[in-house]
Amino acid sequence: MAHVKASAAVSHVGRIRQNNQDSGYAGHRLFFVADGMGGHAGGDVASAIATHRVADADTVYPSGPEAAAALEGALLAANRNITETVADHSELTGMGTTVSAMLLQDDRVVIAHIGDSRIYLLRSDELSQITTDHTFVQRLVDAGRITAEEAMVHPRRSVLMRVLGDVETRPEVDTMVLDTRPGDRWLMCSDGLSGVVPFDEIQEIMAADAGAKQVADRLVKASLDGGAPDNVTVVVVDIGEPPAPETPPQVVGSAAAPLAFGQPIEPARPRGIRLTPFRPHPVQETHFEPDSEDFFDEIIEEDIRRRRRRRFVWSFWIVLLVALIVAVVALSYQWTQTRFYVGESNGRVAVFQGVQQDLGPISLHELYRETDIDIADLRTYDQQRVQQTISAGSLDEALQIVDRLEESLE
Incomplete structure (x- = not known):
């Protein structure tokens, strides 16, 4: 049976954002990150609601399938909580959150994932990405239209196709059950890390001979050194012999403390959340669009038009530059002939x-x-x-x- 040897969760607001809309959780057997979206509409509220609800799944289950069903059910319950909160507070309409969670069950891990946060596994010093982003650019990569490198700088890289929020009553959650063994090191992170720090650098930091907390701190620092335009949250889990005694769960980010929001919501709502009509925070750039073929085709057509416009603009400036060079040469030659x-x-x-x-x-x-x-x-x-x-x-x-x-x- 696999055990958690050590774990750590670290969250930072980044260098640009004014508030932290990420949340992270490192528990006894459950670990996850939640990246809120919505800006004024309450991305931090959404990630905190999801964290408090999904954390209830941190327990022992009789089998892997039951653990997978419980974890998926926790995400769907969090989706309902977010929808109910929006129904009571219309100013929060449009808020949502990603969740990438891992639950240890015997010698396996159960994965539940929605959005563009990620789960990585380091095994024998080789890092692999376990989850697939639910983003528009990932669909372009899967379709062979752009490369993974182009996706990092694509203007639509912030468009999410699947999230927990007040849009879908039963969003599709990716689940899987994988083997794990002593020596494995797992990473859950928001796109504040994966969208800034290159894969090779993440692998180098993860493979370092250092503890989970030190590795988590180094990953966050790498994002800050890269400019950290977004909040960054990481959870690192080492599999091996368990420490003694077992450490208490760790919550970081927006879920670490009650949100200061004025009037408390009904007792039936997720614990630790209080809401007010308005908060002066900047709008989050990440946003959600429905996962439909019509939207996908429409955005592809828009992307084609954008590339055409870009080629036209570049061609125009190149032609203009050549014309200026020719004009300068011609005028210079004419001047020499007056000497x-x-x-x-x-x-x-x-x-x-x-x-x-x-x-x-x-x-x-x-x-x-x-x-x-x-x-x-x-x-x-x-x-x-x-x-x-x-x-x-x-x-x-x-x-x-x-x-x-x-x-x-x-």
Whole structure:
């Protein structure tokens, strides 16, 4: 039978957000993260409601199937609690939350997942992603339309296709039962980590010879070092020999304390939640859209139009830049043809139009007139001047220089 050797939960508001809408739970056998969405509409309320309800599933079950049914039932019950809360507080309409949960059952773990938070498993220093994001960009990746790297920066990366919230009465929750063994290290995290820190860096931190709490702290720090544009919550669980005595459950994030919201809700509501009509917090960028083929096709068409517009804009600026370069070159060449200088051609004094320099293979000067004055007949000083070229601002000035050279021969 597998046991929890150590666990840790850490949550941070990040560097941009003004409030923490994430929640995390590290219990005796149950561990999960919940990433709220809704901004003014109460993402922190949604994740706290889900945390308090799902935490009730932290107990022992007779079998894996019963544990899976209980965990899925806890998520669906949390969905009902959120819906009931919105019914009583219309200002919270549109709030929702992701949940990625793991329940230890004998030598197996039961997974329940909805949204874009993630569960990873490190085994033999190899990290693998266990859950699949319920996002629009993940569907594009699955369809082969974009790569995983492109999904990280896609403008629709914040669109969720499945969440717990007041939209669906029975949302689809992914569940699975997997084997676990001593030495396994599990990670549950919000997209504040997975959307900022590269996979390879997460694997390196997870594989470090350090305790669960130290690893959790390092993961959060990696997100902060990367800018942490969103809240970041991580729960790390090490499987092995159990410590003695068993540590009490740990709750972090918005569910760690009652939400300061004015009037308390009815006793039947989830514990620790009090609500008020309004809170001055910024709107969360992550949002939910129905998981339908019509919406998927519509967004794909919009994505195609966006790429076309982007190509058109880039093409326009490239053409404009090329035109500017051509114009500058043409004007510069025209200016050079207004200049003249006196130099040597076939051993004689000559007048050239242009400037002495060349632009790569392009000559910026040409012979205008070759005189009958031999360079050898000039004084030594004048010979050196002509060989080094004498600049003139105009044709008349160049001809005057030639006249003076000719007069010096008399």
